[in-house]
Amino acid sequence: MVVLAAIFGLAGALGSGGGGGGGDKQPPSLWEPIPFVYNSLQFLLDNEGFMKRAQAALKKTTVARFRQGGHLVYLVSGPKNVQAVFGRSHNNNIHNDDLMVRSTLPLWYRLSADDLRRFATDKTGRGRNPLPGTEDTPPENRLFLGYEHVHNEFLARAQHLAPMVEQYQRQLTQTLDGLCPSPSDATGTGKKGRNDDGVVLGVVDFCKGRVARCALHALLGPGAFEISPDLVERMWEFDDAVFPLVMGLRLGVPEWLNRRAHAAHRRYLNAVRRYLDAAWADFDWADPASADARWEPRFGAQVTREVAKWFRDHGFTGPDTGPGAVGILAWAQNSNVIPTTTWLVMEVARDPELLRALREEVETAFATDGATGRRRTLDPQKVAALPLLASAYTETLRLRMNFNVVRNVRQSFTMAGYTIRGGSLLQVPTLVAHYDEDVWGAESHPASEFWAGRHIKYTDEPDAEGRVTRKRVFAMASRTGSYFPYGGGNLICPGRHFAKQEIMLTIALLISRFDIEFLGWTKLDGSPSDRPPRNDPRFSGGGAAPPDRDMKIRIRPIAS
Template sequence: MDSLPLSDWYSNITGSCGSSNVSYGLKLREIPDQVINFWSSLHPAFPIRNWENVDSWVYWPIIGVLTLCITYITSTVQFHKVMNSNTHGTLREVPVVSYWVPGLFHAFAFLDPARFLLKIQKTFESDTPLQLKAGPSRFFLYRNSEHIKAVFRASKRTTNKSTTLFALRNLFDLPKSAVQLFQEDDSGTGLRPRKESKTSPENRINYLVTHTSREFLSSDYLEDMNRRYMSILLRHLDTFDVQSEWVEFSDLHEFIQQATIRPSVEALVGSEFFKLNPEFDKDLFIFQHYIPDFLHLLPRWLIPTAYRVRRRLLQSIKRWHQHAHNHYDCSRYGPEDPNWEPYFGSKLMRAREHYSLKISKMTPDARATEDLGLIFVATINVVTSIFWFVFEALKDSKLLARLDKEILMSSTKGRTEPDIKGLTSQPLLQSTYAEVLRLYSALVVSRVAEYGDIQVADYHIPKDGYIIMYSRSSALDHQAWERAGRTLKKSLEEFDAERFLVDPDWVRPSLSGVHDKKAPTEDPNTTLSKKRFTLDGLLGLWYPYGGGDRICPGRHFAKHQMMLTFAMLLAKFDFELTGTDTSKVLPNMRFAPFGVLPPNGKIPFRMRRKASI
């Protein structure tokens, strides 16, 4: 019934184009005539019958509203048609969620992607993937945990190049020549290039970035990185003018930033960096505030401060590059070379600089952008996670005491010399770490079918289609967590430091949904010391680092940084929250879905240096 009037409108328009006897204004009036006639046929009580007497300023808005309504009705019918047809056949089509505006589809909703994706999760109870569109771009939202696992398993048939480039270009200002380099690289990220690839070995930028990060953030270098970071952190904490008397501070988040950004950056890029750029950390704090604005593509004239700060950050990186090259050879990152030196810092930074110098399109500006991006993702999310770790412990004195007990168990040589392996293996510390990332991170993990049509979890994904998964939707999916065999003592909207602890004999439910004998129950008499930490069964529900072949290579170092920093802060200082209604401290959703969410306001506290360590 809908298609006939639409066809009539088009035939009336095209059929009258050649007529010289009818004025252009009359031709346009034929369009609303057809709409009104159609709408009147559906609604006999439709109020406007004498359409020729209606002024143009009235009927054009009516035409617009009716067009939106008809679009929504037809798209809803089509949505349910596809949903019902997916019960037949093996390869299924992903239904398009109903929309109002033809051509733009869901584009306006994507202006607030976090709210839109959560609304989708609440509106559609079915686990079927859903298709969202913004102009020509097509997004396939996967929500079911088993489907998300399938997406991660399909990583070799997808890329995340487009989304990475979006961030590099719009957040860090990657030059167009380097953007072209990344785009033209069709070789993949594997050791061997794709058979269809035409990219020369030296220009395999996506492989070089991925491979270098995996190699130099691996377990072979992790222990040295942990020790280096802890040493720098302890030295930096001694610079704070806090003695045995209580000192008031206005904001815990700001203090954590001041305490941890410099050690994080120095452990990565060397001690010479802050000698050249003493204000870099302050600029990084300011830059963090404007992340949503950059990623929402706000122009320079609306946020001039943000663009100025970004320019200063890039100039700082270029200044450091030049200074480091004047004093050290970046090609020295072999087995016999030091893991860390003061000019380039870690082997990771030397290796990145070495391969970049061989690529003509990796200009000094491009190299600065790439390294700013690495420094940013290696610090900001971790630092904000450390804040939430400390804040949640300070909120609950019993939790703080239990965490401190685990730290002491790992500190046989003294509180500032913990056994790092033992510390990062403690069950409650690990569970608290995992819960912080579950509740306070909100990111869209994406994959792109770059090389052709693919099939993921029995659904068809066309070439250049974006597969997206929203971590916060998964983190708050009560039914899915219960299916995974987890007992929810507290709502998923609340913080529960023990959420990832299970009884010693706990086993995950089978994929068929039949639980093993002791999987769904928990013994209330099991003491904390006997419980163990596990992420079993949660791959499609807990993925703050992504998953599959493209999982974050720095995840182990990030985990250790969080725990080490918490342990060293407790070793050096006593903390107390002051005058804060902790129930009002919430994550700032303005920063969703771009990573770990900062708090929505300032959290006053006081601290004093411990009398003895």
Template sequence: MFDNLVAEGYSLAQRDWRLTAVVTSLLPFVLTYLITSLRAFLAANNKGDSRSAPIAPYAVPFFGNLISFLYDNERAIRNALGRHAGDIPVRFRLANRKLTLISGTANVLAMFRGSRYLDSTEIIIITVDNAFGGAMAGNESYVRDDTGSRKEPLPGSRPLKMSDRIWYLQHKTVHTNLVGPPLVEIADRFVQYMGEELDRAIPASETDWVDVPDFYGLIQSTMFAASTNAIYGPHLIGLNPDINNDFWEYDHHVPTLFKLVPRLFAPKAYAVRDRLLAAIKKWQTHARANLDFNDPALEGVTWEEFYGSKMMRDRAVDFTGVTGMNDDVRPTFDLGLLWAANANIVPTVGWCLIDILMRPTLAATARAEIAALSPGEINMQALLTSPLLQSIYAEELRLRNAILIQRTPIVDTFKIGPWKFPKGDMIMASSWQEARNRETWNQRGRNGEEHDVEEFWAERFLVYKDDPLSGPRLVDAAKVKSGEEAEKAERAEGGEAAPPKFAPEKVAGQFIPYGGGENICPGRFYAKQEAMAGMALFLAKFEIELQLEPGRVLVPNKNQFGFGVMGPVGEIKARMRRRKVE
């Protein structure tokens, strides 16, 4: 029978040359897929203690997984992980680059703990080059710095002067200025400016309901203005009145720019980036003309109007000393900081408010919590103690965040468990996938109700002393004492249950919105204070009613997958009214 089929196929091919041409043209792709699938199977079943990660099978020679990754990276990652057990890494080939995706608590924590053998400079250079316009401005000043971000240069790196080590200088300046008094200054100013922005949007004298055609757009514009004025001072926006709208248009185009879509096919993306770079360049020129940042009188000054925060002034000093860092390159770095300061926290606060307002009981509880902790003016330190508000914030970071954390081994011997990772090939972890591991995350409420990992649950990160099964991590009920016994043992004085505890540490390695290790996000403390203040100010100042169309379900914009917290798709109508008691 098989011989007959072969003979018939051969006869058909002879009669129709077109079929032969099609089969011949498809053969390289079929063979490539079969070969890579076989290699993946063999690698996944290798029992050695120094294994190479299995490759994600692909059909297109040389390009590998590049096309599927560019088209839908979330699906590509999900499919790759679904082929193997959760702790088996998967290697992607993206044309001339290779990267390995890791997953699972143990693997992710091992990557963070191995920070001394890893570097993040490569992905930063790619981002500055592609998304922020560094390659077009001239990237020699930072591409030649291969010394890393630590104080001690990486072994085998170029012998650069300290003043030319831009990655170390940037790392040091940002980390030292987003803690202590400089952080307090920025956060206090954000609270002040955010209140002023909201009062301008809907004045206290306005007592009637006000229709808001785009509630999330209001959050974007007010938070961007408040945070930018707090960090950069008033003149960046003052000199460039359109920068608020331009920024959010640019944010929409960041994935396009990062993927290096040619200007011919994405003129709007490049045009808005050009406008932002010109705006920042104008602000930098204005600041230099009005303030000598080397003036000894500025020692200890945490904020002034021209550079704004001490962080921006220190960055200006650092960048001036870098060989080749000219007036066209400097704006690309400050555009990067502007994007980092807004692109994640604003959609996070947006989702916090949206999910609170869609649940009237939660909204009432949150308002009562805010009123008790922060009556009158915002008391940031008190708000930061709220288990509920912190849990809401963390839950949005879990549910809406899709950052791809990337590190590059700087040694030939880096391993995670039995898996070896070649020097120079990127390692990647996906916050989105780790946040959806049903074998790790708790989905059971205090009353036995289910809260799927794909759903918002305000109390997911709360641990109750009278409920040993509570908290973000899934607990084996067979290994704990009964809830009734625990409740009796953990009652507080007066017979009332002890208050819950916010416990993100229970899911270390699975909850990774800030990355981890030496290169953990330095802005996480400021971002959390922005979130607390943003929620508190909106909920304390206004009654807010979302007006969603019947049947509409709000979903994150997955076009931004891989770039952090994804905002909601589409405009959200609402109406707002000043609260009588603030």
């Protein structure tokens, strides 16, 4: 399909509207050289090529359509249309329940056919009140609502988020302190010394290894590594298998033809299962101090414990269901955060001026000792509010998130003058919205390039003596329809709060402890590269695209 994409390119991106059926006005079709086949296969096998064609098509219309297998799919762009998809008025009509039953639950949660039927029969929606006609459904049978609630409650609320952030900060601090001795203890003996050579790191390996391990420790607790020391490796092996697994499901490829991907998935599930079995065996549910703990060493964060418990309490006791639920939680936390962190470290490391400005900003986020006046630790809340760091974080997500928000449509409705048919799928591409020059372009800073200051405004503030200080302010107002790295609406990713703090804390801790020297680019196998990285096309459509090259840096401790 890559060859076909090269042959046909972007020519004839849109075909005629045709085939409206029933008198409804349909948007133009995404052109395909082989009708009913090409678009569907290219979407799966050459997603980058497909999205480039879609991007070109959506410059001429804000709604286009194509066939993906047996499904009619509408591609949606434009701030007003995107806001309509995510808006409250469509909460009951635009959903992802069918997608969950058809792909997510059987593939990642490994639910049996009987368990899937239980989810499939839940037509109550996810609102507090059941949808009309389903009011008599017992609360325990409102599975989609319960599933969503347990994630939103324990991932998004501040009281549950704070212990995870605290654990992550503690683990990453210890990890960074162990990378190389500080100038006051370069010999590792407690005696003064120098460490002029520093330590050379590959940014990709650093983030996928050390940073991911700290994140998993915060989510799953230390027991995960005591029981499954290879958990990080198994997770990234699974990450490489995700696309073949999804493609195999959609194309009906039998497992024996997709052995490598399924084997990677099984190894990951087994690693998570060993950890979960040990946590269940050691945990005392009768002890309120444990049962109500927001973080404890066996399960780690409360969200992990509650997700595993919810599936068990609701009778989903298949051998892979618990490991599948917790495994997908852990993978989802890292699959987008780690590539985003990697890109942001690279952007900071290759720009000395940005590094200097961010370091000055981060200095203001340290808590100080009231008695001595000396700085102690970074305050995560202050870090999350740093304007330039927030802008750099936002810019990285804008450029590196590449996926289509996918929703089911229950009943037909009108958008941009076209009928969106009930039973169809909506896809809202981040690639189109996030790279829109009319929204994001600025003089000397096109939307396709990273610019850390893109989301900064400046205000003049007088001090007590009347002197005016120019102050940075993070500004992202009125762009909700053009920026949605975590999805949107009532189905927005509940893990976004921890993701933001994890990414920003990583940068803040790294640059506050080390001088960073950019050494050069390498290919992922370590050999020299003659160019900087691009978004890895293998991950197009899957979320945060990792870089297809690595960066070598040298870090040296900053004297405190």
